[in-house]
Amino acid sequence: MSSIYKTYNQDQVEELLSNYLIDSWSYSRVSTFVRNEKEFEMRYLYNERSxxxxxxxxxxxxxxxxxxxxxxxxxxxxxxxxxxxxxxxxxxxxxxxxxxxxxxxxxxxxxxxxxxxxxxxxxxxxxxxEVKVYLSQIKRVLAVELRLKAWITVNGVDIPLPCYLAIDVVVETIEDKRAIVDHKLRTAFTDEKEVKFTIGKQAITYVKGYESEFEEKIDEVWFVENKTSKNKDGSPQLILNKVVMDDSTRRLYEAILYEPLRRMILAVNDADYVYLINDNDNFTDKAEIYEFWAKTMLAEIEEFNITENKKPLIEKRLKKIRDASLATATPRVIRNFKKYAQEFIPYDLTNKDMTNQEKIEHVLRSFGIIAKVQHTFDGYSSSSYLLEMNAGTSISNVNKYRLDIANALNVPNVRIQKDLVVYEGKSYLTIESGKKGTGILLWDKSKLKDHKIPLGVDNFQQTVYWDLDNHSTPHMLICGATGSGKSVSIKSTVEYALKAGIHEIYMFDPKYEFTSYNSNPRISVFNEIENIEEEMEKLVAEMEKRVKEGISTKTLVIFDEFADAVANSKKGKELDIIEEVQVGFYAPKKIQGMFGEEISDPIPKMGMKVTGRKNSLEENLRILLQKGRSSGFRIIAATQRASTKVITGDAKVNFPVQVCFRVPKDIDSIVVIDEPGAESLNGRGDGLIKSPEYLGVVRFQAFYKD
Structure with missing residues (x-):
């Protein structure tokens, strides 16, 4: 039986989902709802994760x-x-x-x-x-790690929310049956009696979801438990519990699943539903649940991580809860209870009523490091904490607890500067913590000073510049993953360069990100690799001419995704110069002349031959980088790929200014700026710059130009 909701168009689906506090259900959500309704509310309505x-x-x-x-x-x-x-x-x-x-x-x-x-x-x-537990019964693997959202029917009822499924493996067995396999890592095997009652609901959820999407029958569901603690008697560490999905088993497990699923659907369809706390739930931190309960009676909607489409419903619900609670208890009483609950949440400073400064000091003190946060600076996307270290404390020890500090501040990571920062004549260790962006740092033409191009603002509210007149900083390397702010920063730089009076700007744009500049008479944009190679060759010739004539004119060259362009450019024999040249003479012939038979003059023999080789795109870029600075060339090379194959040691020598926006791994950051840190950036223009003009690596927020 196919669900009626599978026939809905997008508008109908959006209208349907607008009536519910959640957008999908899953087996884990149903089981959480049954076990502890308040935990379900915390995790799935308010997105408060443990x-x-x-x-x-x-x-x-x-x-x-x-x-x-x-x-x-x-x-x-x-x-x-x-x-x-x-x-x-x-x-x-x-x-x-x-x-x-x-x-x-x-x-x-x-x-x-x-x-x-x-x-x-x-x-x-x-x-x-013990992999034979699997392989002895498998003919072939059909699918791995399926992620599905399926409209399904349970117990004859079309469920009005899609079911989210994460299926580990689907196989065809040696008996020509189709089976879903679910892996579970355990410290102890699930009790045999409990298995029979619990795995059925999960099995039927997998089966109904899969069959709804693929219209292929599932015959069996395997639950394979792997026990990590070693059995002393040498018995197997893997146990396979098999559910055969015959008609009677399906009907039984659908009936068992339907009751809690129905109750959950009714609850999330009612904005006023009261979710109860199960004090006998041993799987949930009781103090954490009560702390959340108190928070819902005091907090505003902005303090929860709720998706935009659910905010109106949750906000309405939150107001009713707050109004009802304040009618029976004062905010002071609720806050005291919340603080009391927090005292029983061990080792989780994110819930404590402490400032970030106090959390940093507490974490370090827990590991025997005495430090005091003396100054705090709030930037656009990060905060800087200046720590005064106690006498006799090894500063290098602090870096070992970087992740623990981040855990306390409830952020993915923190950056600890390698060098000390001198502020008001005193040295401090600096810890930088990302934060939710408080706004956009808009492009501001008043920040421009002659040929000093503003790149952004650091956490001390100082403008970070790239000085085009400084011969020690002629070229800049920019690296950053998708969404990091790399392209926006380039656009901002171009706009400042135009305002600074740079009349010649060349943009090599193999990914067509800057085509909007095609109409600007001062900017030449090249997209196709053949045109990029040809124009780079012309720029090298122009540079050679300037050097001979002693001319220096500011010319900005922006080469976006240079690594991809170099990889796709001509190489080897493709660079050969082939011309028609004389390769010899044809043999003389006897001809009849005025005075009888004569020997003809030798006739040149022509042929196509390699007469030289052009420079590759990479070689021309290197020549322009090395020799172009004295004749006014300034180059920005940008890439998403922070690899040593792309950014070699020789290449970095030509880029005194190195900017790194967010990258996936710490090794990527090390490749670009010689130290980790860029992997912990927030994205959207949160960057690090290394330049001869600054001491150490500086964190800054890049300007945004629409």
Missing amino acids: KSSATTIAGQAYHKALELYFTNLMEGIGTDIADMQQAAFDHISDQSADIWKISKTRPTIQDCINDAVAIANKGISNFLS
């Missing part, structure tokens, strides 16, 4: 390793333990500091990371040792 334990993150990492294994298996490729461990480690290392839940047994983020790696590795080792 911290994740090392065990939870290890389980996610284990799934990543198995995703790699089964993806390769589907393609007929083997996977060794090293590759699986690397996949797991990459997932763990990608987790931001603000999601880790520290505890008495794991007091630092590094402790959590170490334990997560150890747990995941145990799971991977168990899996490979």
